[in-house]
């Protein structure tokens with residue numbers, strides 16, 4: 001019996017036993033080479049679930065015996081196993097980087113992971129990003145394990161009732177039918193870790209999912225050894241009350257780190273995908289403290305360099321926050337274990353650490369930023385927005401110095417391309433196109449002629465319509481609709497009509513009803529007989545988001561208009577499978593968020609590889625990707641909050657663009673029936689944007705800008721029993737003790753040669769001259785470091801600092817300042833002090 005077979009509740013005929021290896025590797029969610037095997041085993045189940053593990057557990061013994069005797073099937077199985085081995089063991093992009101030193105692994109913490117609809121432990125964009133990260137780590141050979149929770153129900157499932165209102169369901173995820181395995185101890189027992197909840201321990205079971213070369217490790221509380229109240233803690237994703245959420249974050253951050261330790265994984269970088277797992281910062285430091293006998297602050301200094309915080313939040317109201325009393329209840333037991341006073345825990349999670357406001361909330365995102373070695377937003381614009389958001393933590397710093405960079409999100413292209421698109425790209429750009437460094441990719445697409453691209457789009461639209469008709473029929477059937485109503489679905493939608501796609505979470509900032517601002521005008525657009533347009537909608541509203549649910553109902557009412565029959569459809573239960581179907585076939589993907597709320601947005605990136613075009617607000621990724629050659633935009637690159645007048649004018653723009661530009665462009669055909677300007681945009685969007693907004697590009701940026709430098713930094717801080725970590729902590733303590741005593745004296749300017757010489761007198765209290773730097777700063781972004789010259793006569797620790805600026809500078813623009821400096825420190829991230837020359 002092979003290592004995977006034992007997870008199956010049944011025994012397979014010997015020649016087929018290695019099917020388990022394929023079924024338990026979620027690589028099947030993007031590499032479709034083995035689809036034929038599963039389809040042969042059970043075509044109906046395959047069509048309904050696309051879950052190979054479920055098929056292995058369910059298929060009949062007769063069918064298995066039949067196939068065990070079938071040489072063709074066995075050969076195909078051998079071929080697939082060989083292909084998997086080759087892909088797991090071949091050379092990789094990461095393997096070829098020189099100088100990775102002793103890089104261990106990245107632990108990627110996320111509250112949700114969207115790898116496939118058959119592992120429903122995600123809600124939306126955040127989770128799908130996490131899933132795409134793991135898949136890409138596998139492609140590129142970046143050592144990575146995901147850390148998350150195995151929810152019994154996950155996020156709610158959606159249906160609409162006969163009136164078009166949303167219903168929420170919570171079907172149970174039977175772990176035996178999910179492509180996950182219990183994580184075993186060395187002795188074969190089930191690995192469990194414990195976290196402490198108020199008054200009681202909580203046992204967590206550990207699970208594992210294979211994602212090619214990467215692994216996803218999961219925790220759940222549904223263990224018989226826990227009390228009934230506690231077994232449901234990992235039931236729902238984003239359900240429950242504040243206390244449940246805090247408990248889930250304790251499990252993810254603290255339990256997650258404990259699980260990694262129990263497995264002895266050599267974690268270099270702990271990547272926090274959003275603030276939910278911020279408590280890992282404490283547990284990681286505490287574990288270092290135990291091993292090295294340092295105090296907590298030194299341990300934090302020594303470990304934080306290896307933590308990366310990716311923030312996804314565009315507005316403060318969207319941060320998770322917990323009242324201090326609740327945090328006290330849950331984290332007091334940890335304060336002792338971690339070796340720090342409880343008040344310090346609170347302090348690290350507050351925007352104003354020295355607040356006297358006893359009610360100020362504890363915000364995990366603030367802890368994440370205070371406990372990391374680097375932080376980033378998820379698009380260029382969101383980087384800027386995040387610097388605003390976190391600016392109060394860096395008082396008196398110019399905004400652009402707030403230490404938050406950006407890595408624009410990308411999508412795992414092989415997971416979102418259609419079979420047709422895969423073929424087209426393989427022919428023009430080669431088979432290994434998404435696993436290398438993407439150099440030159442896209443060139444092949446530019447070489448494709450109009451007819452090839454347009455026919456590809458035609459086939460894609462047709463297969464979308466076919467899939468939608470079948471799905472809508474099932475949707476109606478589940479409502480108990482009459483047979484005629486179900487049969488009608490076979491005639492819905494037109495395979496030749498311009499097909500618009502609009503699918504996303506129904507919530508205020510996404511303005512999911514902007515298109516509905518003038519329903520009659522939209523209806524006229526859709527029902528134009530010469531230039532027909534159709535619209536496919538999908539999306540869930542959180543069960544507590546009444547406004548979101550109202551917007552769904554509004555769409556339902558619109559769809560019910562008799563003239564729109566078969567032209568506008570709402571697909572229930574938006575999940576990864578629905579998303580994949582839509583992005584493969586729609587001509588135009590529409591996105592209308594309220595800027596700057598869409599931190600990145602990724603759904604529009606999924607249409608790129610398939611030749612779909614984007615029409616979107618200039619927000620998130622589109623604010624940097626848009627150009628007239630690749631799509632369309634609304635918005636003026638400014639923020640207007642929730643101004644109804646602005647919304648109305650944007651809606652007008654949206655209609656105008658559709659009526660006057662987009663629809664006519666799609667229907668301007670040459671003799672062969674091709675719309676050449678439309679196809680030109682397809683070609684340019686595919687060639688230019690697909691590689692740029694792929695997770696391949698994204699992960700390579702994380703590796704080069706964050707993972708590798710951070711792994712070197714943390715190794716340096718921890719070496720020799722944290723010698724450097726200890727030194728940094730001592731440095732910062734010195735700074736804090738003496739900062740108040742620093743003084744900047746006169747700044748004088750002299751014209752000298754062909755430049756300006758600046759001299760400034762500085763008194764350092766008891767700080768050493770290497771602890772700080774003296775700089776001249778001018779808005780918007782000019783900074784010069786001064787050189788220390790001779791000591792000032794008769795002064796203790798007083799020095800003249802000097803530099804020469806070029807003649808075109810205006811001395812009056814410059815202000816002198818003192819900032820902390822240390823060659824190994826990240827300033828201002830871990831030393832926020834700054835002193836400006838008083839200006840009068």
Ligand SMILES: *Cc1c(COP(=O)(O)O)cnc(C)c1O
Nearest residue numbers: 124125504575576579601602603
């Ligand atoms: C890609 C995807 C998302 C993210 O979409 P945005 O609206 O761009 O944030 C959400 N849900 C599902 C099911 C997806 O596939």
